[in-house]
Amino acid sequence: MPNPQPQSSLSTLSRRAFLKWSAAGATLTASTSFLEGCASQPTAIRPEGQATLPSDQATVFEALAPVILDRDAVETRGISQAIDAGIGSFGPINEAQFGELLGLLTLSPTRALVGGLWSDWPNADKEDLSDFLNGWRNSSLGLLNAGYGALVKITASVYYGDARHFGDSGYPGPPAHALQGLPQFQKETAA
Amino acid sequence: MSNPDIIQAGLDSGWKVYDATLPTVPQRFEVDVVVVGTGAGGGTTAEILSAAGLSVLMIEEGGLYHQKDFRMDELWSYGHLYQEAMSRTTLDAAISIMQGKAVGGSTTVNWTSSFRTPEETLAHWASQHKVVGASTEDMAPWFENREKRLNVSTWETTANENNAVLKRGCEKLGWKVALIPRNVNGCWNLGYCGFGCPTNAKQSMLVTTVPSALNQGAQLLTRASVEHLLIENDRVKGLVCQGVDARNQRLRNTRIEVHARHVVLSAGAIGSPAILLRSNAPDPENLTGRRTFLHPVVASVAEMPEQINPFYGAPQSIYCDEFVWKRGAGGPMGFKLEVPPLHPALAAGVLSLHGTDLKETMAKLPHINAVLALLRDGFHEDSPGGQVVLKKDQRPSLDYPLTDYLWEGAREALLRSAEVQFAAGAKNVRLLHLDSPVYQSWQAARKGINELPMRRHRTKLFSAHVMGGCTMGEDPQQALVNSQGRHHHLENLSVIDGSVFPTSIGANPQLSIYGLAAKNATALAQMLTNSGGRLNGQAEDTPSILKKAG
Ligand SMILES: Cc1cc2nc3c(=O)[nH]c(=O)nc-3n(C[C@H](O)[C@H](O)[C@H](O)COP(=O)(O)OP(=O)(O)OC[C@H]3O[C@@H](n4cnc5c(N)ncnc54)[C@H](O)[C@@H]3O)c2cc1C
Ligand code: SF4
Numbered sequence: 001m002p003n004p005q006p007q008s009s010l011s012t013l014s015r016r017a018f019l020k021w022s023a024a025g026a027t028l029t030a031s032t033s034f035l036e037g038c039a040s041q042p043t044a045i046r047p048e049g050q051a052t053l054p055s056d057q058a059t060v061f062e063a064l065a066p067v068i069l070d071r072d073a074v075e076t077r078g079i080s081q082a083i084d085a086g087i088g089s090f091g092p093i094n095e096a097q098f099g100e101l102l103g104l105l106t107l108s109p110t111r112a113l114v115g116g117l118w119s120d121w122p123n124a125d126k127e128d129l130s131d132f133l134n135g136w137r138n139s140s141l142g143l144l145n146a147g148y149g150a151l152v153k154i155t156a157s158v159y160y161g162d163a164r165h166f167g168d169s170g171y172p173g174p175p176a177h178a179l180q181g182l183p184q185f186q187k188e189t190a191a
Numbered sequence: 192m193s194n195p196d197i198i199q200a201g202l203d204s205g206w207k208v209y210d211a212t213l214p215t216v217p218q219r220f221e222v223d224v225v226v227v228g229t230g231a232g233g234g235t236t237a238e239i240l241s242a243a244g245l246s247v248l249m250i251e252e253g254g255l256y257h258q259k260d261f262r263m264d265e266l267w268s269y270g271h272l273y274q275e276a277m278s279r280t281t282l283d284a285a286i287s288i289m290q291g292k293a294v295g296g297s298t299t300v301n302w303t304s305s306f307r308t309p310e311e312t313l314a315h316w317a318s319q320h321k322v323v324g325a326s327t328e329d330m331a332p333w334f335e336n337r338e339k340r341l342n343v344s345t346w347e348t349t350a351n352e353n354n355a356v357l358k359r360g361c362e363k364l365g366w367k368v369a370l371i372p373r374n375v376n377g378c379w380n381l382g383y384c385g386f387g388c389p390t391n392a393k394q395s396m397l398v399t400t401v402p403s404a405l406n407q408g409a410q411l412l413t414r415a416s417v418e419h420l421l422i423e424n425d426r427v428k429g430l431v432c433q434g435v436d437a438r439n440q441r442l443r444n445t446r447i448e449v450h451a452r453h454v455v456l457s458a459g460a461i462g463s464p465a466i467l468l469r470s471n472a473p474d475p476e477n478l479t480g481r482r483t484f485l486h487p488v489v490a491s492v493a494e495m496p497e498q499i500n501p502f503y504g505a506p507q508s509i510y511c512d513e514f515v516w517k518r519g520a521g522g523p524m525g526f527k528l529e530v531p532p533l534h535p536a537l538a539a540g541v542l543s544l545h546g547t548d549l550k551e552t553m554a555k556l557p558h559i560n561a562v563l564a565l566l567r568d569g570f571h572e573d574s575p576g577g578q579v580v581l582k583k584d585q586r587p588s589l590d591y592p593l594t595d596y597l598w599e600g601a602r603e604a605l606l607r608s609a610e611v612q613f614a615a616g617a618k619n620v621r622l623l624h625l626d627s628p629v630y631q632s633w634q635a636a637r638k639g640i641n642e643l644p645m646r647r648h649r650t651k652l653f654s655a656h657v658m659g660g661c662t663m664g665e666d667p668q669q670a671l672v673n674s675q676g677r678h679h680h681l682e683n684l685s686v687i688d689g690s691v692f693p694t695s696i697g698a699n700p701q702l703s704i705y706g707l708a709a710k711n712a713t714a715l716a717q718m719l720t721n722s723g724g725r726l727n728g729q730a731e732d733t734p735s736i737l738k739k740a741g
Contacts, residue, residue, distance in 0.1 A: 020638065037578065043466075049592070050648055051426060053450075061512065061733075066543065067546060068546065068549065069545075069549065069550065070545075070546045070549065071550070072546050077410040086266075086270065086276065087278075088438055089270045089271075089276040089437070089438045089439055090276050090278040090439065091275045091276070091278075091438075091440075091586065092439070092441075092584055093582050093583070093584055093586055094275055094278045094279075094588075105545040127350035130546065132659075133545050133546070137545075137625060142283075142285075142646070142647050142648040142649075143648075145648035145649055146284045146285070146648045148543075149284075149543055149651075150284070150649065151543070152543060152545050152549075153540045153541075153543065154540075156536075156539035156540055156542070156544075156545075156549060156553075157266070157536040157537070157540040158266070158270075158536070159537050160535035160536050160539035160553060161265045161266040161269075161534075161535055161536030161539070162266070165535075166535060168550075168553060168554065169535040169538070169539070169553045169554065169556040170554065170555070170556050170557040171502055171534070171535045171556060172384070174262075174263035174381075175381060178263065178379065178381055178389065178390075180260075181192070181193070182193055182389055182390065183193065183196075183258070183259075184258055184259045184260075184262060184389065185262070186262065
């Protein structure tokens with residue numbers, strides 16, 4: 001299978017131009033720490049059940065998931081909540097770093113600069129979103145490759161790990177004889 | 192029938208187990224020995240020390256999960272049983288790191304492969320790192336002792352189809368291939384070892400040494416992270432810990448202080464050095480956290496004509512050692528070939544694909560086989576290993592350099608894993624590498640892989656074997672602890688876990704940790720129970736633990 005060709009406006013930005021531009025936004029610097037690990041303040045402790053992602057960041061996943069997974073938006077609707085739960089147990093620093101990456105993608109100037117996306121997430125069309133993903137995947141900047149990896153990994157894992165989607169990977173789920181034979185699956189021994 | 196849930200039975204019988212996030216937790220403990228971490232090193236140590244009549248407190252930052260929680264649910268496991276909910280990586284995010292975080296440590300989620308430390312590794316430690324008392328002959332009785340304790344035996348049940356691919360390919364190519372010994376008792380051959388064994392068959396620390404220590408009167412404090420040691424001159428008075436909730440948030444209003452005659456760090460690689468770094472422990476040579484190794488893993492996935500269901504059956508039962516030592520311990524970076532289990536979330540996560548490519552590849556999961564290579568790091572000067580560093584919130588990360596020497600090993604390993612898959616009849620093979628096409632033949636793969644750029648973030652790297660960072664050896668200029676795990680600069684502190692290894696192992700490390708931990712904990716127990724006894728060199732007599740087992 002041939003590699004998808006870089007298409008986004010990002011791929012036309014030279015590394016130098018990119019770095020020069022990067023001085024422009026503090027957000028971008030912060031985004032570097034998403035990968036370099038020297039993150040900002042740990043997030044405050046949230047009560048159980050409270051969302052981690054601000055709603056504008058959740059829209060990043062709602063927009064990207066159908067393209068990452070190649071499925072209709074109806075099939076992936078709500079995935080940001082599951083992703084949110086995942087990110088919410090990463091621990092403060094990784095959570096904050098993910099937040100920085102998403103922050104970068106939700107602010108329109110940086111979204112346009114590093115993502116090549118001019119419209120905001122809910123309004124971006126499939127082609128733009130795919131260009132964005134391919135741009136990050138094929139970029140010569142390792143930082144963007146890693147950002148691609150992070151977005152794709154959590155979306156794909158959360159989707160395929162969900163029992164409702166086991167069929168999409170031909171995984172029948174835990175073997176029936178285990179479910180029948182093990183005490184933790186019998187109702188009366190639930191305690 | 193599954194094995195009985197001895198954790199539930201023990202809890203019902205009144206084990207002294209505390210949860211640091213609950214208001215009822217005691218604020219202060221006073222014991223003979225505090226053992227930090229309940230994985231391979233900590234579990235082994237706690238059982239041996241408590242059997243010697245010492246009062247022991249085990250501290251674990253993860254929760255106490257057991258059979259009722261182990262429901263073969265992949266996402267639940269990643270969220271609850273793994274460090275940083277599976278999001279741990281090296282500092283530059285180039286290598287994904289899997290480590291356990293629960294009572295039982297990484298043994299609660301490991302895949303049961305049980306190898307003795309290779310002779311080449313032990314010889315290298317003796318000659319290059321001044322490790323004494325750990326030759327193959329010295330270690331043999333300790334490995335035998337642990338193999339009995341944890342019921343290690345070669346897995347004779349027919350390998351699942353995923354492992355059979357590796358076997359078939361190696362046989363075709365004439366490569367060394369053998370069956371893996373596993374630490375299981377009554378295994379159902381299900382394949383969910385990575386999610387907490389649902390049948391209690393896996394002889395992890397969770398169902399063996401930790402319960403046995405608790406039965407011997409030891410105490411267990413869960414969801415408590417050791418923040419720092421209380422150091423006075425060259426002694427450790429005790430330590431301070433904080434509660435950690437299920438979402439990995441530290442509870443700043445908790446502070447539990449533990450006082451002990453002796454402190455054992457068994458928080459694993461990354462974990463143990465991090466505690467020493469947070470404590471500003473004496474370290475004139477700046478060795479703490481240095482030489483941390485990963486067995487960096489590269490992998491390729493093959494589409495097989497037949498259905499192999501890589502999610503079912505004992506996850507690892509076949510290995511290939513053709514390339515581990517081929518050109519000597521100090522030669523190019525050798526590697527061991529094995530197979531990982533592939534459940535949907537893990538598979539989808541590691542593929543690093545999107546769109547149609549992801550969808551179509553995932554749809555074929557029942558036909559997908561993966562072969563992985565564990566690269567043996569630390570045996571060459573161009574493989575110095577990583578450095579554990581503390582982030583702003585004092586949590587650890589690992590700064591791991593990717594050297595040309597490593598990339599050469601990685602390329603060779605990817606060539607061999609693709610070759611073995613084609614030899615086993617793969618329809619096509621693709622590497623876990625952003626630039627990898629789907630290769631249709633071995634010829635195409637050979638040519639392609641030789642030309643692929645080996646680059647950070649493009650070549651996917653993983654690790655489930657973190658080792659080193661508190662290097663052992665007799666020379667304080669080169670090592671942080673001695674061959675028995677005693678800190679060179681702190682009188683009553685030992686490190687007993689995978690962090691003491693001066694290099695990686697060159698094989699899956701759990702049995703190496705069990706053996707060395709049993710040996711060093713036994714010596715420690717003797718020292719602590721003989722009042723005024725000193726711990727140096729070999730124990731004079733055969734320790735009773737070996738007599739019992741022998
Ligand atoms: C998915 C997976 C599969 C594996 N498969 C195999 C295999 O098949 N064969 C094999 O030989 N090896 C395997 N391993 C590796 C093996 O399990 C580990 O090398 C081994 O368990 C390490 O032992 P340890 O005592 O050094 O640390 P661990 O077993 O990791 O235990 C350390 C414990 O310390 C706790 N801790 C850390 N910091 C603190 C703190 N500050 N306060 C309190 N507690 C703390 C951690 O939560 C953890 O529970 C696997 C590992 C993983 C993750
Ligand atoms: S394969 Fe693993 S999880 Fe399944 S019963 Fe055996 S040891 Fe337990």
